[in-house]
Amino acid sequence: MSIATPYANLTPDLVLDAVGACGLWPDGRLLALNSYENRVWQVGIEDGAPVIAKFYRPGRWSDAAIAEEHAFALELAADELPVVAPQAFGGRTLLAHGGYRYALYPRRGGRAPSLESAEQLQWLGRLIARLHVVGSRAPFEHRERIDRATLIERPARAVQASPLLPPHLADAYRAAVRRLDEAVTARMEAIGPLRQLRLHGDCHPGNLLWTDDGPHFVDLDDARTGPAVQDLWMLAHDDAAMDALLEGYTSMRDFDPGELAFIPALRAMRQVHHAGWIAARWADPAFPAAFPFAAEPRWWEQHLADLHELADPLG
Template identity: 50%
Template sequence: MTTPELPYSDLTPDSVMDAVESLGFQCDARILALNSYENRVYQVGIEDEQPVIAKFYRPNRWSRATIAEEHAFLLQLAEEDVPVVAPLQHQGDTLFNANGYHFALFPRRGGHAPELSREHDLELIGRWLARIHQVGARQPFQHRHTIQPAADLSQAAQQVLASGLMPEDYRDAYQSTMQTLAQQLPEQLPWNTLRLHGDLHSGNLLLRDQALFFVDFDDCLQGPAIQDIWMLLSGQRDEQQAQIRTIAEGYEVFRPFPSEELVSIEVLRTLRIARYAAWLSQRWSDPAFPSAFPWFTGHAFWSQHLLALREQQASLFDEPLQRF
């Protein structure tokens, strides 16, 4: 039986094939587990057809309503010819249930992560990202998370401390650092929210033969447009400044670039750093996590994590990147 400690204990190759075949496909018994910690994702071979991707959502993480919003957003984007990988429909639905698991099927898309150091790739991403945000701004999510920096930072700290996984000699310093960060967060932020990808790092972009695909909207949420932009940046400040300008050139083909939100990048970076440790803390009872992240409970990780948080204390007051 599935439990929080063993969330996928009932998911076997046979049950995966049974789930796929319940939607009218004939499996050829070829199943390849794909890299995914949060959910379980498989490439499933289909007789005389292209394989499909079967995604089994982590039990008790998302409600049916939140997953339905993810799928509705993807279908809207696909209708606008935005290059996303939308779920396959069966009898008008995209979300199904098998043995207590919510699951969905997607077409297979191949490719590699784009070179974010190449201006052409960045400008292409900027153009399509503006199209995603055009659609995302039409209506808000009703069930998915909305970024709220103070509340999100507080929740992350609570989850880390409640887990008991942090070495005790870091606990006081961590609490003090998180309290200081909370006090430093701006009370008002210059943004309007819209539906976003939410986790747009290079691993969630696929490029093949000049065709770009945005994949894995599992963490889509309501937030500022800059959330889908800042994670594309890398390197030193001058490099990031140049990248912003290139992304903006593509973005402004379809939508005004949110220059006023650039001041919020370090706030959003702080949240990501804090929430990463909270995510691992929340998932530690799943045996896949200690196996994949054995360093998480060691002093080296927490020393580096605390250092990163303290560096953010200073970064919150840095001069923001500029559009021009």
Template identity: 50%
Template sequence: MNTAPPYAELTPDVMLDAIDATGHRCDGRLLALNSYENRVYQVGQEDGPPLIAKFYRPARWSDEAILEEHAFSSALAEAEIPVIAPLTVAGISLFQHAGFRFAVFPRRSGRTPELDDDTTLEWIGRFMGRIHALGACASFQHRPTLNIEQFAILPSRFLLEHDFIPVELRPAYQALAEQLIEKLQARWTLAGDYQPIRLHGDCHPGNLLWTDAGPHFVDFDDARMGPAIQDLWMLLSGDRHSQQRQLGVIVDEYSAFHELDERELWLIEPLRTLRIMHYASWLAQRWDDPAFPNAFPWFNSQRYWEEHILTLREQLATLDDPPLVI
């Protein structure tokens, strides 16, 4: 059995040869960017601006799922929505070299948006409404749906079946996970029969590049079907009053392009809970990748699991709160 780390063979020479094979002539400059699920590099060109190369984690997505992501982001870009879509060569956007699949993107600079500024929130709300309007026009066939099974039940099961959570903390974690899943299912019921749409899926501020000309939406790697509110709640911060105000500013502009089903507001705290539960399991499942212990040295310690359980207990209480309103 091959137990080598997933990117052990992805050397600088392999990467440069891969980019050269697409017709983009590299000048030898490689700069690793902040990405762990995939490997992402800024690549210098001999006769043009730098490019961004994303080498996909082996076995995570099928070719069909990656191509659906590319098609979605390309359709958004063609609609003049500021999304960074992959470059194509002879109509091809997904390339293979030395056993690795990769895509090439134009480089765009930007800074983290100031989400306490109403003008910024309005701008984001307008573009997010346009993204969702197009996202609602069709469904993904090869990418998953955001749900409790994939983001809470399976992640908690993985942690309990492997040697990550300390033995003395496992009973507390297991009981808490069961309580959370029960409450998550109840909140999902309150949201009713909402219509899942194609989403960015991971629209946190780090995936928004802000410039004087407005935002660029990047990294659709987690695109999937799900409730529209998934792409909005991560833009909210602060206490309940602050989140209520921010949501109002965003939705005022968003609603000009796409109608938000108000029942989905029941899902904001459940979606936050799913993200917390899934994140711990994601780190555990990637722990054999040397990049993860180096980047997350605080993970898998006694203190980490104690704090994680405390955070989940706080979320359990929050799931009893009424939702935000529009």
């Protein structure tokens, strides 16, 4: 196993053996689920419901950081929030087999929420507020933060070290990132300190599933520390949607409206991080297959233009 191709040894047999090591009896049915950072499988179980086996990318999170993710999920579940939490075996949720760390989860179905529905957005707002009530009780000690170091500086270094960035665009990329970073810094200074709490961290429609009983959270892999607005902005496609989210949110928890001014900075940082994430993971065979456009100079030209466009409203 190498850091570049960490899943080369993660065979179907190893997945089945890992589930079997928990005392379950896989029936041989495996379904690979959509995941790039980790590897996730649905595994059929003899005389029982299938389970979801999540194998963590080696080298990404420390054991302590994964333990905090699991503890947060279990804390939310204990407060009766609809969240898919890891299962414990022998008192442990973080398991190891064949050189891989993994966790098992119950299977929970659902569909994407309708972000055009004010009723569903209000419901989501209430749910996120309840998550933040729990998240505000104690800090993370080992998880990442919503900050420039994590979302601008580190991914920008990954891009500059990658062969994906065309050499003739290297200077222009550095200039674009520098301009955006200065604009984000200026916006942060203008807003002032924001209240920090434990977040879902990646609260987009793909990580919220809707059933007849309402929504539930999945995938706390990016749980981190930051301002409350981080868990709201990716669900709001316009001002009316944000108003609906906040109507639900503020019925359960106070919200500082000053945080809304941080959204353009969050949007800009996410763009830098996305390109850096692709660059950092390019040696993983799943990434060229999923993001072939990143090997084309025109994509990087557009990315630079996007960074300048994102920096404009921040100044």
